[in-house]
Amino acid sequence: MxxxxxxxxxxxxxxxxxxxxxxxxxxxxxxxxxxxxxxxxxxxxxxxxxxxxxxxxxxxxxxxxxxxxxxxxxxxxxxxxxxxxxxxxxxxxxxxxxxxxxxxxxxxxxxxxxxxxxxxxxxxxxxxxxxxxxxxxxxxxxxxxxxxxxxxxxxxxxxxxxxxxxxxxxxxxxxxxxxxxxxxxxxxxxxxxxxxxxxxxxxxxxxxxxxxxxxxxxxxxxxxxxxxxxxxxxxxxxxxxxxxxxxxxxxxxxxTLAVRLKAQEAAGLRLAHWLAARPEIARVLHPALPSCPGHEIWARDFTGSCGLFGAVFAPRYAAAQVVAFIDALRLFGIGASWGGYESLVLPTTGTITRTEGTGRFEGHAVRFQVGLEHTDDLIADLAQALDRLG
Ligand SMILES: Cc1ncc(COP(=O)(O)O)c(C=O)c1O
Structure with a gap:
């Protein structure tokens, strides 16, 4: 069977x-x-x-x-x-x-x-x-x-x-x-x-x-x-x-992996699409979105996604403003790792090593790990932190 x-x-x-x-x-x-x-x-x-x-x-x-x-x-x-x-x-x-x-x-x-x-x-x-x-x-x-x-x-x-x-x-x-x-x-x-x-x-x-x-x-x-x-x-x-x-x-x-993964995949997709529509965000690095490098390959080879993805801020925002955005978030913990039940965020730009000139985007980037909190609350948290940026 x-x-x-x-x-x-x-x-x-x-x-x-x-x-x-x-x-x-x-x-x-x-x-x-x-x-x-x-x-x-x-x-x-x-x-x-x-x-x-x-x-x-x-x-x-x-x-x-x-x-x-x-x-x-x-x-x-x-x-x-x-x-x-x-x-x-x-x-x-x-x-x-x-x-x-x-x-x-x-x-x-x-x-x-x-x-x-x-x-x-x-x-x-x-x-x-x-x-x-x-x-x-x-x-x-x-x-x-x-x-x-x-x-x-x-x-x-x-x-x-x-x-x-x-x-x-x-x-x-x-x-x-x-x-x-x-x-x-x-x-x-x-x-x-x-x-x-x-x-x-x-x-x-x-x-x-x-x-x-x-x-x-x-x-x-x-x-x-x-x-x-x-x-x-x-x-x-x-x-x-x-x-x-x-x-x-x-x-x-x-x-319980299947139910957690399904919930975190759905929440990740909702947040990714919501962020993609915000003027502060230049592009979302989620394999299920066309703005991610290799999206077509993901669509061909993967049967789904999870709750871990990135977002690139518009080039007008300096690194310090992106840090201020992260510090303003209340429901996203600042910390390494992912796949847990709780949401996390980390700055990406300046923290990773690339020697072949890859992974460069138009602005500063962050990585989100989306947990099992209600997505309405997570979106409200992202909105209040983005609204402060002006
Ligand atoms: C893609 C990937 N591989 C491997 C690891 C290493 O896992 P561990 O923290 O259990 O050593 C990590 C940890 O963040 C990871 O993100």
């Missing part, structure tokens, strides 16, 4: 027979797994690639339940949870690359991914070059080298929201034997990575799956036995671990 996303969210990773009949998997904390005798221990063997309780570091029932759920939801074969969204990026890169390799990364990438590439990866002999996320596959082709092994993608881009042509870029990369990694955090539930040519799908579960701004967690999903082997072995060699408490909360978050 081909189940819809909502149904899969409810069912995925649940094995009531292993949970003493309870609806939810247990929260299992632990290091040592006890065996009745040596023969049983030896028979268990070092089955580190399988979801078997051998030692706490290799996973507990709680980890395995979340991993099974995530693999199913993404349409992949295996998932590895990681201690943070950032380590869901660094662990597979470290596991797959070696000294002398080259990596292509979009200029619009999440800032700490760039820091990792320019810092630790460079020190370990891996060279990164950045590319314009809006390049067509043909235009990007000359940037591939014989030693290029990974094409990293993030769609839409962090803060500037460029939507990338993942199927086109994946065809280009695969023709050269290059793996495609995607930070698919924004696209959760709306972008089936493996149907679009991705090899390694990365999620910050901290965002929508957590949904309540109370966990830090990540996951890497693959759809191929060979990919699983290097990913899983690399994660274990690195000592990667995620708290079972956070895994349990993420599993709980998944059960």
């Amino acid at each position: 081909d189940k819809k996303f909502e149904t899969r969210l409810v069912q995925a990773g649940r094995r009531p027979t292993r949970a003493y009949g309870f609806v939810n998997p247990p929260l299992t904390r632990g290091s040592t797994v006890l065996y009745p005798d040596i023969a049983t221990k030896q028979a268990t063997g070092p089955r580190r690639l399988e979801p078997v309780e051998i030692y706490g570091l290799y996973g507990t029932e709680t980890h395995f339940a979340l991993e099974a759920a995530l693999a199913e939801l993404e349409g992949g074969s295996h998932a590895q949870v990681t201690g943070s969204g950032l380590s869901a990026i660094t662990v597979p890169l470290l596991a797959y690359l070696k000294a002398g390799d080259h990596l292509l990364v979009p200029d619009s990438v999440y800032g700490p991914t760039r820091s990792f590439c320019d810092g630790l990866l460079r020190r370990y002999g891996v060279e990164t070059s950045y590319y314009d996320p809006m390049l067509t596959p043909d235009a990007l082709a000359p940037q591939f080298r014989p030693e290029t092994r990974v094409l990293f993608t993030e769609s839409p881009g962090s803060h500037t929201f460029e939507v990338q042509d993942i199927p086109g870029l994946a065809a280009l990369a695969h023709a050269r034997g290059v793996k495609v990694f995607l930070d698919n955090t924004w696209g959760i539930g709306h972008f089936p990575p493996f149907e679009r040519g991705v090899d390694v799908s990365i999620h910050a579960l901290t965002k929508y799956p957590g949904g309540h701004s109370d966990i830090i967690l990540g996951a890497v999903v693959v759809n191929d036995e060979a990919d699983w082997k290097w990913l899983r072995n690399g994660a274990l060699e690195l000592g990667n671990y995620a708290s079972p408490d956070d895994c349990w909360l993420a599993l709980r978050g998944l059960r």
Whole structure:
């Protein structure tokens, strides 16, 4: 039976027979797994690639339940949870690359991914070059080298929201034997990575799956036995671990993800359209609006959106006025992260790094994370803060 996303969210990773009949998997904390005798221990063997309780570091029932759920939801074969969204990026890169390799990364990438590439990866002999996320596959082709092994993608881009042509870029990369990694955090539930040519799908579960701004967690999903082997072995060699408490909360978050996502998508769209009609705003960077770079690609490849988007002020407003607008907001907290139940706002211009000249807009920009408050109240708050600008 081909189940819809909502149904899969409810069912995925649940094995009531292993949970003493309870609806939810247990929260299992632990290091040592006890065996009745040596023969049983030896028979268990070092089955580190399988979801078997051998030692706490290799996973507990709680980890395995979340991993099974995530693999199913993404349409992949295996998932590895990681201690943070950032380590869901660094662990597979470290596991797959070696000294002398080259990596292509979009200029619009999440800032700490760039820091990792320019810092630790460079020190370990891996060279990164950045590319314009809006390049067509043909235009990007000359940037591939014989030693290029990974094409990293993030769609839409962090803060500037460029939507990338993942199927086109994946065809280009695969023709050269290059793996495609995607930070698919924004696209959760709306972008089936493996149907679009991705090899390694990365999620910050901290965002929508957590949904309540109370966990830090990540996951890497693959759809191929060979990919699983290097990913899983690399994660274990690195000592990667995620708290079972956070895994349990993420599993709980998944059960209500569809309704939260639907509500936050609708609220985000309403605010985006409302802002687009305001004279203070030059353009809205929401993939579902034509003013966003790559909107046509979003319309082709995604089945929806979420509550995270940007807005660019008219060029007549100085940075200090945009800061005054943010400070005047009462319902939008000032803070990092997104995907929680509460609305947030951050200035974008001046806070992000771009080395290829991309992501420049006509005025100063901000990023909104739209929460579960009533949209009438959020719009009233935006209106009073914009009205002060004059
Ligand atoms: C697109 C994207 N990827 C990864 C991360 C990292 O997630 P975490 O904060 O769990 O390390 C973030 C966090 O903001 C993000 O926005």
